[in-house]
Amino acid sequence: MRQGAQDARAHRASGRLSVVDPAREAAVEVLTAVREADAYANLVLPVVLRRHGLTGRDAGLVTELVSGTIRRRGTYDAVLAACSDRPLERVEPAVLDLLRLGTHQLLAMRVPPHAAISTTVDLAGGRGTGGFVNAVLRRVSERDREAWLRQVAPPRAQASDRHDAVVHSHPVWVVAELRRALAAAGGAEEVEALLAADNAPPRVTLVARPGLAERTELPGEPTPFSRYGVALEGGDPGTVPAVAEGRAGVQDEGSQLVALALAEAALEGRDGTWLDVCAGPGGKSALLASLAAGRGARLIATERQHHRARLVRRNLAAVPGDHVVLTADGTRPPLVGGGVDRVLVDAPCTGLGALRRRPEARWRRERGDLKALSRLQERLLAAALDVVRPGGLVLYATCSPVLAETERVVSRTVRRRDDATLVPLDLGIAASAGPVPGTVQLWPHRHGTDAMFLALFRRDVPSSA
Ligand SMILES: C[S@@+](CC[C@H](N)C(=O)[O-])C[C@H]1O[C@@H](n2cnc3c(N)ncnc32)[C@H](O)[C@@H]1O
Numbered sequence: 001m002r003q004g005a006q007d008a009r010a011h012r013a014s015g016r017l018s019v020v021d022p023a024r025e026a027a028v029e030v031l032t033a034v035r036e037a038d039a040y041a042n043l044v045l046p047v048v049l050r051r052h053g054l055t056g057r058d059a060g061l062v063t064e065l066v067s068g069t070i071r072r073r074g075t076y077d078a079v080l081a082a083c084s085d086r087p088l089e090r091v092e093p094a095v096l097d098l099l100r101l102g103t104h105q106l107l108a109m110r111v112p113p114h115a116a117i118s119t120t121v122d123l124a125g126g127r128g129t130g131g132f133v134n135a136v137l138r139r140v141s142e143r144d145r146e147a148w149l150r151q152v153a154p155p156r157a158q159a160s161d162r163h164d165a166v167v168h169s170h171p172v173w174v175v176a177e178l179r180r181a182l183a184a185a186g187g188a189e190e191v192e193a194l195l196a197a198d199n200a201p202p203r204v205t206l207v208a209r210p211g212l213a214e215r216t217e218l219p220g221e222p223t224p225f226s227r228y229g230v231a232l233e234g235g236d237p238g239t240v241p242a243v244a245e246g247r248a249g250v251q252d253e254g255s256q257l258v259a260l261a262l263a264e265a266a267l268e269g270r271d272g273t274w275l276d277v278c279a280g281p282g283g284k285s286a287l288l289a290s291l292a293a294g295r296g297a298r299l300i301a302t303e304r305q306h307h308r309a310r311l312v313r314r315n316l317a318a319v320p321g322d323h324v325v326l327t328a329d330g331t332r333p334p335l336v337g338g339g340v341d342r343v344l345v346d347a348p349c350t351g352l353g354a355l356r357r358r359p360e361a362r363w364r365r366e367r368g369d370l371k372a373l374s375r376l377q378e379r380l381l382a383a384a385l386d387v388v389r390p391g392g393l394v395l396y397a398t399c400s401p402v403l404a405e406t407e408r409v410v411s412r413t414v415r416r417r418d419d420a421t422l423v424p425l426d427l428g429i430a431a432s433a434g435p436v437p438g439t440v441q442l443w444p445h446r447h448g449t450d451a452m453f454l455a456l457f458r459r460d461v462p463s464s465a
Helices: 022-036 041-053 056-071 074-082 093-107 113-127 130-140 146-151 158-170 174-184 188-198 255-266 283-293 306-316 369-387 407-416
Strands: 007-015 014-019 205-207 229-231 248-250 273-278 298-303 324-327 339-347 388-398 420-423 453-459
Touching: 007 388, 014 022, 014 113, 022 041, 022 056, 022 093, 022 113, 041 056, 041 298, 056 074, 056 093, 074 113, 074 130, 074 146, 093 113, 093 130, 130 146, 158 188, 174 188, 188 388, 205 255, 229 339, 248 283, 255 283, 255 339, 255 388, 255 453, 273 283, 283 306, 283 339, 298 306, 298 388, 306 324, 339 369, 369 388, 369 407, 369 453, 388 407, 407 420
Parallel strands: 273 298, 273 339, 298 324, 339 388
Antiparallel strands: 007 014, 205 229, 205 248, 388 453, 420 453
16 A cells, blocks of 8 residues: 655644645545535545546545445444543544544554554644544554454444444444344344445446447446346446446446336336336436337436436436436326326435445434335325326335335335235345335345345226226
């Protein structure tokens, strides 16, 4: 690992000459944007790397610093609490970011302790807190990660959720929800495997949009479940010509399976209009639209946020057909009831099934969010069932396995709607049964996909029709 790049900036701080390593400076910039502006690290990272002119190994170092610091924050905070003479709540947030960054280098990277500590103190220089950062990180450096975990994690036998939360760096409530969801899938003992999978950066997967690209023209290995996917070993997917031309896209295999499950479900009668209710940024829309185009159907995509609707338009640009993108609230879609044949409700959710890709999501969500989210999810599903024609299909999906967003939404809909029927879904994937019979739940540790949940409904045909 390179310590300090050629163009390292030197500046005077705390009366001594300090050298700020641009890679670490860039990492702090990303961490600040994630904390202050609720930014997504994977979106800010490329922008910051470009601005600092960091490529190759330096870019790799920044990526590791940022993603490791965010992912392992729960573990590091438990260690830092044991090393700081003041409660972490009273440490300035920017300084806490630095402490986490230093701790990641000490406990998870092969950075020599003196370099991990001095570069972090240099970053703190201007804040007049270098002494505090130095003292805390020196204490952290006294043990390795395993020794710290033995000291700071409560015993598993007495407090399994709190133990797993510290060891695998997830909020306690998230561990409890994932444990419940796994128990409903017959895998209560798999919690640690799931939490570990959440902390492992996934391989980038691409989708060859049908009719626009062949998967054989894409680099990487074919994905096991989606016949349109490939998994890359590494490299920048933006340099793949089919991706640059919009004929292929970056898309998790689980997300591909969601679009395919709707497109391939058996449907009698008219099949000309498909609707994607929560479309932004448009990955599933692009796959649905290319499948629809191949069958003479068209896609209407709605998205509540204007800027995300723009992203959907961009994703659909290369797909032939008269597809339409509207900025609209999916709980009140601007469409005539009965005019649509297939609907996807890829509902806004906690995103706790996609923590491999969105490491910060676990720290942003609170258990209190679940109630409002599951209410919104039910309303979106109800509106979709209102707008689909009798006999038509609605696929409800979330990238969360949390039961409030899966089992609860589906069971309440089944109870409330006497004009819709849950249609058993079988993707032919082992160990993918969902918490309600006939639904599907994918898992990162079992299937290597995000934890997508799928439930298919058919709007009943009135008996007089
Ligand atoms: C899980 S994301 C959809 C991901 C998308 N299907 C894809 O594959 O790229 C949920 C989306 O729903 C949007 N959304 C939230 N509330 C909505 C509403 N009431 N109506 C329509 N869209 C909504 C969010 O802005 C977000 O873009």
